[in-house]
Amino acid sequence: MSGRRFAAPWALLGFLLLLALWEAGVRLSGVSPLILPAPSAVWFALLDGFRSGQFLTHGWVTLSEVLGGFVLGGGGGLLLGCLIGRFPLLERVIYPSIVAFQTVPKVAIAPIVVIWFGFGLASKVAMAAMIAFFPVIANTLVGLRVTPAEQIEMMVAFAGSRGQIFWKLRMRNALPYIFAGLDIAIVLAVIGAIVGEFVGAQGGLGYLILQRNFTMDMAGMFAILVVLAAIGMILHGLTRWVQRKVIFWIDDEQDRVVGA
Amino acid sequence: MLIEVDGLEKVYTTRQGARVEALSRVSFNVREGEFITVVGPSGCGKSTMLKVLAGTLARSGGHVRLAGSPIEGPTPEVGVVFQAPILLPWRTVMSNVLLPAELQRRDMRRHRHSAEGLLRMVGLDGFATKYPRELSGGMQQRVGIVRALVNDPAVLLMDEPFGALDAMTREQMNLDLLRIWQESRKTVLLVTHSIPEAVFLADRIIVMSPRPGRITDIITVDIPRPRRLEMINSPEFGAYVQRIRGHFGASGSFDA
Ligand SMILES: Nc1ncnc2c1ncn2[C@@H]1O[C@H](COP(=O)(O)OP(=O)(O)OP(=O)(O)O)[C@@H](O)[C@H]1O
Numbered sequence: 001m002s003g004r005r006f007a008a009p010w011a012l013l014g015f016l017l018l019l020a021l022w023e024a025g026v027r028l029s030g031v032s033p034l035i036l037p038a039p040s041a042v043w044f045a046l047l048d049g050f051r052s053g054q055f056l057t058h059g060w061v062t063l064s065e066v067l068g069g070f071v072l073g074g075g076g077g078l079l080l081g082c083l084i085g086r087f088p089l090l091e092r093v094i095y096p097s098i099v100a101f102q103t104v105p106k107v108a109i110a111p112i113v114v115i116w117f118g119f120g121l122a123s124k125v126a127m128a129a130m131i132a133f134f135p136v137i138a139n140t141l142v143g144l145r146v147t148p149a150e151q152i153e154m155m156v157a158f159a160g161s162r163g164q165i166f167w168k169l170r171m172r173n174a175l176p177y178i179f180a181g182l183d184i185a186i187v188l189a190v191i192g193a194i195v196g197e198f199v200g201a202q203g204g205l206g207y208l209i210l211q212r213n214f215t216m217d218m219a220g221m222f223a224i225l226v227v228l229a230a231i232g233m234i235l236h237g238l239t240r241w242v243q244r245k246v247i248f249w250i251d252d253e254q255d256r257v258v259g260a
Numbered sequence: 261m262l263i264e265v266d267g268l269e270k271v272y273t274t275r276q277g278a279r280v281e282a283l284s285r286v287s288f289n290v291r292e293g294e295f296i297t298v299v300g301p302s303g304c305g306k307s308t309m310l311k312v313l314a315g316t317l318a319r320s321g322g323h324v325r326l327a328g329s330p331i332e333g334p335t336p337e338v339g340v341v342f343q344a345p346i347l348l349p350w351r352t353v354m355s356n357v358l359l360p361a362e363l364q365r366r367d368m369r370r371h372r373h374s375a376e377g378l379l380r381m382v383g384l385d386g387f388a389t390k391y392p393r394e395l396s397g398g399m400q401q402r403v404g405i406v407r408a409l410v411n412d413p414a415v416l417l418m419d420e421p422f423g424a425l426d427a428m429t430r431e432q433m434n435l436d437l438l439r440i441w442q443e444s445r446k447t448v449l450l451v452t453h454s455i456p457e458a459v460f461l462a463d464r465i466i467v468m469s470p471r472p473g474r475i476t477d478i479i480t481v482d483i484p485r486p487r488r489l490e491m492i493n494s495p496e497f498g499a500y501v502q503r504i505r506g507h508f509g510a511s512g513s514f515d516a
């Protein structure tokens with residue numbers, strides 16, 4: 001019953017303990033900061049990055065790539081998923097190609113994408129979109145199939161058309177699945193953007209990691225990882241927040257089975 | 261005759277290709293305003309028959325007519341109540357009730373008004389803006405009944421509508437249903453597992469045999485209306501119950 005409410009303080013305690021161990025380990029062992037920086041060094045690099053404005057400018061670049069890719073890839077996956085769900089013939093025509101494409105490692109395509117779309121924003125958006133696309137279309141298709149037969153029978157009995165059954169029923173039942181897909185997609189979009197930046201870029205946090213890699217600025221690189229993790233967590237949290245607003249009829253808190 | 265069923269046959273073909281004869285030469289007529297109950301052992305084709313009448317299942321043979329014209333698909337003239345309420349959890353009670361009107365693109369303002377009246381009639385006024393999860397099982401089933409009534413259909417088809425309810429709620433729902441029926445003058449076809457329920461509600465009882473479902477008896481119930489719960493204890497009520505039990509022998513899988 002109280003397990004959830006007190007989860008956050010416990011997690012924080014564990015995290016602080018880990019940091020303390022790490023700090024002590026680095027200091028006592030005398031390991032070179034070129035190999036492993038102490039948390040305190042990372043902290044100062046973090047402050048530096050924000051003070052100099054570097055994190056904000058590069059962070060903004062990466063964030064726009066992520067959001068652009070998410071909207072394009074996630075939106076595309078949703079749209080195509082709905083289309084295929086609505087007209088099942090399309091599933092046999094299009095979906096095998098989509099699955100085949102999904103089996104190609106996106107990281108391996110990155111150099112080609114950069115050649116096609118250049119060193120600017122477009123290639124990163126394309127990378128993020130490609131990675132974000134599949135989880136959304138796959139989840140949309142699964143979600144569109146989960147509507148209980150009895151609900152469909154009810155709609156048919158009241159003379160609902162195929163289109164009405166799709167929009168008023170199957171789409172609604174698919175929403176939890178679609179959001180699960182979007183949640184995965186937004187985190188994957190961050191990976192796509194960073195991979196794109198690694199291959200060739202003029203800005204962004206991935207680009208900044210490479211720069212600092214050249215100067216062996218370990219603490220600086222760790223600081224960027226912290227920023228990336230924060231971006232990922234915020235985007236994930238936002239998705240979950242929207243999800244709870246949209247899928248209001250599923251209330252985990254109240255429906256929780258005692259002991260589950 | 262409002263409903264004419266003549267030589268109705270239904271054969272299902274299973275995935276393995278086997279033929280399951282669910283209904284065999286079923287014939288009966290229903291007059292306008294009549295309350296018909298259907299009893300029969302599990303699997304004898306009661307739900308199948310109701311689905312054919314609702315227009316959601318194609319028949320394999322015979323004729324089924326509603327007000328003279330063949331039933332070829334779902335029509336607004338027929339309202340259906342299912343064994344489970346089957347309400348949509350993202351819709352409020354009112355929005356669930358109005359679903360049939362919405363699907364048939366009716367004038368929503370007018371239907372909202374009649375829906376309010378119907379909700380009041382089943383004792384659910386004040387619940388219009390609630391969500392199904394906030395309602396008890398019996399209340400949800402009443403919402404299901406109102407939903408079936410909202411288009412003002414001539415016929416109400418009910419497939420074990422109270423099967424999932426406890427005995428006390430069930431008795432109350434039976435009384436409510438009779439009141440609704442008397443006020444709205446619908447024609448009702450109700451499937452039930454409970455022989456006393458079948459007797460209590462019916463003008464006539466259709467008794468069906470095990471698969472393939474045939475009609476073994478049609479019993480006219482001459483107990484006066486309005487019916488009251490005390491009548492269940494009367495000897496003539498008991499005689500009807502005995503007569504139906506006789507059709508199934510000791511093997512019947514029926515509620516008391
Ligand atoms: N889709 C189907 N495919 C094959 N056989 C079916 C199908 N639906 C029903 N049947 C068979 O048809 C017979 C009649 O089924 P139906 O559901 O109409 O019975 P019922 O009288 O409503 O039973 P119950 O009282 O248990 O609800 C059963 O033997 C069942 O196995």
Ligand SMILES: [Mg+2]
Nearest residue numbers: 306307308419
């Ligand atoms: Mg049945």
